[in-house]
Amino acid sequence: MTAILETRALCKSFGAVTAAKDLNVRITKGEVVGVIGSNGAGKTTFINMVTGYLPPSSGEILFNGRPILGHTPRAITRAGMARSFQVAQLFPELTVLDNLLIALAAAESPRPSFLRPLRTKARIARAETILEEFRVTRFRDAVVTAVPQGARKLIDIAMALIGEPQMLLLDEPTSGVSVEEKTGLMDTVMSAVRHHGVTVLFVEHDMDVVRRYVSRLLAFYSGEIIADGPPTAVLEDQKVRDLVTGHGHGKSSNKGASA
């Protein structure tokens, strides 16, 4: 089966720091892949490279079998790979509805014009449907600055999904969200993702979240993938316990891990 996303010998150095070392990842359609790793392990670097935000030092990236290296983030999004960021990237002074309408207009056309009306009936209906799916309809007309953190994360992911991508990369979807809110947030996200039939890769520090939602887990350490497989097997791997989750007998290096 053709991989939806494939990286071949992907490397990235920042001076003396190796942030990605020979990353060979093959993700097939429909997988829900989790990415874990200690702080500075190279998780965001990986996402930034495959979404066009960071040029790799060497290697190849294929999306649906086609090379995308050197393509702009916008071109990659339009090709069908959308992403969210650790900190929700919303227009803070605008309403939630207007944020979604802008995301939709940008997904519809390579050159959205602000001279054309943004508020068409069709776009508003589409935005309202996604607000419902993400259970944030009550914030439709609120200005983003008045929206709680958990809902902002949901709206950010809804904005990535509104353009109907084939693949979604989420950089710490539950960061900045209280422990009590995490499961509700991820249930909502995963139910929307399943409904849209989207392949997902997400970075996560909470091992309970990982166990609950992923079908496959990649463990990063010092720019390398040290384990790749079903979540139970990866979380039981001795190297992962020693170097990532801090549950082995060796040293712990993950400030953010919880289990």
Ligand SMILES: Nc1ncnc2c1ncn2[C@@H]1O[C@H](COP(=O)(O)OP(=O)(O)OP(=O)(O)O)[C@@H](O)[C@H]1O
């Ligand atoms: N723009 C940059 N310039 C220099 N070094 C960088 C840059 N971006 C990342 N690094 C370094 O590359 C390494 C990997 O960083 P990265 O942000 O990918 O880690 P991470 O696993 O996402 O960490 P976290 O969980 O803290 O977000 C780290 O040593 C980091 O300091």
